[in-house]
Amino acid sequence: MERTGRVTWVGRVTSVVRAAPPRWARRPAWTRRAGVRGESAWTRGRALASSAVLTAALLEFHGAVPNTAVGLGSLLESFLPWLGLVVVALLVLALLRRSALALVALLLPVAAWAHLFGPLLLPAPGSGPDDLVVVQHNVSDENTDPAGTARALAAAEPDLIALQELVRPALDVYARTLAPHYPYRAVRGTVGLWSKHPLTGDRSVDIEPRGIAQEWRRGLRAAVRTPRGEIAVYVAHLPSVRVGAGGLASSWRDESAALLGSAVAAEELSTVILLGDLNGTVDDRALDPLTTRLNVAERGVALSFPAVFPLARIDQVMARSATVGHVRTLPATGSDHLPLIARVSCPRL
Numbered sequence: 001m002e003r004t005g006r007v008t009w010v011g012r013v014t015s016v017v018r019a020a021p022p023r024w025a026r027r028p029a030w031t032r033r034a035g036v037r038g039e040s041a042w043t044r045g046r047a048l049a050s051s052a053v054l055t056a057a058l059l060e061f062h063g064a065v066p067n068t069a070v071g072l073g074s075l076l077e078s079f080l081p082w083l084g085l086v087v088v089a090l091l092v093l094a095l096l097r098r099s100a101l102a103l104v105a106l107l108l109p110v111a112a113w114a115h116l117f118g119p120l121l122l123p124a125p126g127s128g129p130d131d132l133v134v135v136q137h138n139v140s141d142e143n144t145d146p147a148g149t150a151r152a153l154a155a156a157e158p159d160l161i162a163l164q165e166l167v168r169p170a171l172d173v174y175a176r177t178l179a180p181h182y183p184y185r186a187v188r189g190t191v192g193l194w195s196k197h198p199l200t201g202d203r204s205v206d207i208e209p210r211g212i213a214q215e216w217r218r219g220l221r222a223a224v225r226t227p228r229g230e231i232a233v234y235v236a237h238l239p240s241v242r243v244g245a246g247g248l249a250s251s252w253r254d255e256s257a258a259l260l261g262s263a264v265a266a267e268e269l270s271t272v273i274l275l276g277d278l279n280g281t282v283d284d285r286a287l288d289p290l291t292t293r294l295n296v297a298e299r300g301v302a303l304s305f306p307a308v309f310p311l312a313r314i315d316q317v318m319a320r321s322a323t324v325g326h327v328r329t330l331p332a333t334g335s336d337h338l339p340l341i342a343r344v345s346c347p348r349l
Contacts, residue, residue, distance in 0.1 A: 045099025048090055055086050056108035059116060063285060071248030074241075077283040078248075078312055081301070084113050116283075117301075124299050124326035124343075130228050131325070132344045133158040136315050138165055138237065138277040139174070140335035141190075146170040149333040150177035156330060156341055160224065161194040162275035164237040165335075189217025191235045193275075198225045205263050207236060209255040219260065223269065228346045231322075232269040236260050236276035253279050254286045261289025264320070271346055272320040277337065279314050294318035297327040297342060304329055304338045317342040 058065070062080060067073040087109045094102035135158040139149055143165075150173065153161050161182060163174065167190060174192070175185065182194035186202035193199070205219030218237040223230050238260070239252035257278065264272055274294055280287045282296045296318055303310030310329070315337060317324050323345040330339040 041098055041100040043101065045094060045097045045102035048094050048097060048099055048102035049105035052087075052090050052102060052105040052109055055083055055090070056112045059083055059109060059112035062283070067285070071250055074250060074280075074284050074286050075243065075248045077285060078281050080281070080283045081113075081117050082311075083109070084117070087113060120297075120299060120301050122299055127325065127343050128345055130226075130346070130348075132160065132226060132228075132273070132346060133341065134160045134162070134273065134275060134317060134344055135330070135339055135341050136162050136275040136277075136317055137333070137339040138315060138335060138337040139163050139170070139333070140337065141165040141167045141170075142336075143170060143334040145334040146173040147177050149335065150174050152331065152333055153339060154178060154181050156339075158341060159196050159226070160233060160273075160275070162233075162235040163192045163194075164190060164218070164235070164277045166190050166192050186220055186222045188220035189215075191218055191220050191237050191276075193220065193222055193233060193235050195222075195224055195233075197227075199223065200225065200230075205234065205236070205260070207238070207256045207259040207263070209239060209252040209259075211252070218256075219263070221263070221267075226346065228348050229271070230269060231271040231273060231346060232267050234260070234264060234267075234272065234274045234276070236274065236278065238277065238279045240279050250280075250286060257287055258289045261293060264290065264293055267320075270321045273322065273344055274316070274318040276316060277314060278316045281312050281314060282316065282318075290318060294320050295322070295324055297324045299325060300327040300342075302327045302329045302338075302340055304340055305336070307332045307336050307338050310338060313340075315340045317344070319344055319346075322346045 062077055065073040065076050091106055135153050135156060143149055178194045182196060184195040184199045186193045186199050188204040199222045202222035204217055205221050207219040208216045220235050222233055224233050238256045241248055241250040241253050282291055302313050304313050304315040317327055325343045325345055327340060327342040330341055332338055
């Protein structure tokens with residue numbers, strides 16, 4: 001009986017103690033959890049997949065993000081193209097995680113980004129002999145080399161040059177330097193337009209928001225007699241926005257954009273070109289009073305601000321009854337903005 005008992009006990013022990021599996025057959029430590037089976041490529045990476053879907057939703061439905069008091073919607077739209085970096089980061093993590101689920105989910109934000117910004121990366125369309133070449137530049141009121149800036153802009157040989165933040169004595173330097181090649185000019189307050197073609201009917205455009213006490217003139221309109229006919233050109237500088245702990249402060253910019261949109265809507269000439277530092281991107285809903293009435297650039301990313309590391313294109317070229325075919329930046333000047341150059345195709349009037 002004793003021997004039988006010992007054999008039975010040993011038998012029980014041998015049934016519990018098993019030989020360890022070979023090293024190559026062991027599951028990774030992170031899958032060896034009580035009651036949890038090993039994860040497959042189609043089940044792991046759920047958080048990454050959810051992040052990919054959220055990024056796609058923000059790209060395609062950014063207009064649904066509320067602006068409220070902190071301007072969250074406008075803030076997102078100001079840097080919308082940079083969500084592409086989020087997609088790249090998620091791709092790297094999905095590859096490291098070996099998650100097929102996340103990789104498939106990433107097709108959504110990739111498609112959304114390509115839909116929104118892919119056309120801007122395509123080659124520039126062919127230019128016509130009568131296209132207008134225009135330059136837009138906020139020259140900065142702290143520019144220490146206005147003469148050099150003027151020469152750099154003239155070297156691009158545009159038909160029109162629109163400038164903002166013109167202050168004396170720099171204004172006199174711009175006028176004197178540009179005069180030999182641009183005999184026609186119109187200046188109102190701190191914005192100006194230089195042209196190779198005759199200008200008529202130039203006047204100030206009231207885009208001043210309520211609450212500004214000091215003298216504030218940042219809009220002008222002039223008719224330009226081009227080889228294609230007479231067109232209206234607007235030059236504008238909308239108020240700056242501020243990003244802080246309380247969100248995006250943009251009420252003055254938004255009000256000024258609405259006033260400028262109303263002025264453009266009332267313009268009697270059929271063809272209009274708007275050149276300006278609008279302190280907003282074309283995706284920002286605050287510029288809807290303009291982008292719903294005017295065409296924006298079909299090609300070119302052209303991030304223009306800040307000059308040392310451009311994050312957004314807040315300098316714009318827009319047109320009505322004309323096509324802004326391609327926009328790009330010029331080399332840096334003494335300004336904190338990069339100059340913008342664009343080709344505008346106008347119909348024969």
